[in-house]
Amino acid sequence: MVRLKQKSRNKSLSTRFLLFFSLLLFAAAAYGYITYFEGEKPTIQGKDLPSYIGKKTTISLSVSDQKSGLQDIRILVVQGNIEKEVFSKTFSRKGNGPVAGPNSEEVVVELDPKKLGLQEGEAVIKAQVRDFSLRSLLKGNLSEFSQTILVDTKAPQISIIHSERYIKPGGAGIVIYRVDDSVKHGVMINGDYHPGFPLTDGSDNKYISYIALRYSAKTISESAIFALDAAGNRTVKPFVPELKNPRQKKDRINIPDSFLSRKIPEFEEHYPEMKGDLLQKYLYANREVRKINNQKIHDLCMNQTPKRLWSGKFLRMAGSGRAGFADHRTYYYANKAIDKQVHLGMDIASTKHAEIKAAGTGTVIHSDYLGIYGNMVMLDHGQGVYSLYSHLSQINVSPGDSLNQGDILGYSGISGMAGGDHLHFSMLINGIFVTPIEWWDPNWITVTIEEPLLDAKF
Numbered sequence: 001m002v003r004l005k006q007k008s009r010n011k012s013l014s015t016r017f018l019l020f021f022s023l024l025l026f027a028a029a030a031y032g033y034i035t036y037f038e039g040e041k042p043t044i045q046g047k048d049l050p051s052y053i054g055k056k057t058t059i060s061l062s063v064s065d066q067k068s069g070l071q072d073i074r075i076l077v078v079q080g081n082i083e084k085e086v087f088s089k090t091f092s093r094k095g096n097g098p099v100a101g102p103n104s105e106e107v108v109v110e111l112d113p114k115k116l117g118l119q120e121g122e123a124v125i126k127a128q129v130r131d132f133s134l135r136s137l138l139k140g141n142l143s144e145f146s147q148t149i150l151v152d153t154k155a156p157q158i159s160i161i162h163s164e165r166y167i168k169p170g171g172a173g174i175v176i177y178r179v180d181d182s183v184k185h186g187v188m189i190n191g192d193y194h195p196g197f198p199l200t201d202g203s204d205n206k207y208i209s210y211i212a213l214r215y216s217a218k219t220i221s222e223s224a225i226f227a228l229d230a231a232g233n234r235t236v237k238p239f240v241p242e243l244k245n246p247r248q249k250k251d252r253i254n255i256p257d258s259f260l261s262r263k264i265p266e267f268e269e270h271y272p273e274m275k276g277d278l279l280q281k282y283l284y285a286n287r288e289v290r291k292i293n294n295q296k297i298h299d300l301c302m303n304q305t306p307k308r309l310w311s312g313k314f315l316r317m318a319g320s321g322r323a324g325f326a327d328h329r330t331y332y333y334a335n336k337a338i339d340k341q342v343h344l345g346m347d348i349a350s351t352k353h354a355e356i357k358a359a360g361t362g363t364v365i366h367s368d369y370l371g372i373y374g375n376m377v378m379l380d381h382g383q384g385v386y387s388l389y390s391h392l393s394q395i396n397v398s399p400g401d402s403l404n405q406g407d408i409l410g411y412s413g414i415s416g417m418a419g420g421d422h423l424h425f426s427m428l429i430n431g432i433f434v435t436p437i438e439w440w441d442p443n444w445i446t447v448t449i450e451e452p453l454l455d456a457k458f
Helices: 002-034 257-270 276-299 436-440 444-456
Strands: 041-046 057-064 070-079 082-090 103-113 121-131 142-153 156-160 171-178 184-189 192-195 205-214 225-229 232-236 250-254 320-323 327-333 336-343 347-350 353-356 362-369 375-380 384-396 408-412 423-429 433-434
Touching: 041 142, 057 070, 057 121, 070 103, 082 103, 142 250, 156 225, 156 232, 156 444, 171 444, 184 205, 192 205, 205 423, 205 444, 257 276, 276 336, 362 384, 375 408, 423 436, 433 436, 436 444
Parallel strands: 250 327
Antiparallel strands: 041 057, 057 103, 070 082, 070 121, 121 142, 156 171, 171 205, 184 192, 184 225, 225 232, 320 347, 327 336, 347 423, 353 408, 362 375, 375 384, 384 408, 384 423, 423 433
């Protein structure tokens, strides 16, 4: 009886051991299968893939596999019967562990349609990525990605209808041209971009660009119309205006203690970072605040209204001229030169708190205090043309207001860096200060703008 019980106990233990061992083997097999035969496919993500391929186009893909790692990557371009491999990379297995390759890879490929033998028209970008899983007869999980693109290697066509023959530093003008199939176009003058706007409704592909040459220009190193299409093809068509050098006036500005005592508290209120004595604070305002203010003015001009709002010559405030455009000023304190700046407008004075009228029809884009300019109003006249009114004692308008030529926008004053009651008036083209004298001249308006526009409509 005892022996039977012992045999039964041993048999039960053996059965339990076999069952445990079987479960262990099953668990190990299941773990091995799940780990080494995992079924999660690699991921492929295109980074802002273009819709077009131009003469040379770069594409970027991000591939990853967080399980067994990446085994190989292939990228192809397919067009009809043409299939070209443009990228291939195979990774060697690292060790015997479950993660045998890198988890991610960034792929950047430059496509050259000419070298690839591609024709104009549709093509397909394909990507194939495998991981190190032992699935699919040890070949690994395969992910595929494809995107249709358009091969376009033809650059936009530009024809010049009118371009400026003469321009001077601080001067303005227009260029009229025709361009087809373009997403961005305009005129470059010495590194400054002047966008083009539809001449009519845009159906005839005719555009106008208002251009300006900075007052400091010594030569014209670049003057060309450019056009860029969606595929990145670029066309540049030069034109060659003749540079007219104007005389530059030099001016002496004396800075007395009474001016410092009267003006510095105003600047301290708006620029508490100013340090030092009154003279040091003045120099900070005349130099650093001036730079900050001019950058603000430039930025205000970067959201151009595409429609022309103005017509005819711009109004000049009645009164005597006190300072001219691009006057080169030397500032003196106690009979010693302390600073040099350039005056970027025209100063006009008449009576105290004189009415300031809109020089042309436009929209208010700024009506607030701005450092050396004091209380300032800016108008957008459309297509990159702007006017500026500063040192006002009172502002009567708000951003967004539409003004007709002659509407009162404020009153003259001494706010900002003004020694006496007057208007500082400026004209700008796409953020570049230009001489107002041209815009006050009806003959200049007719010859430079209206007649070329009339001719361009035929």
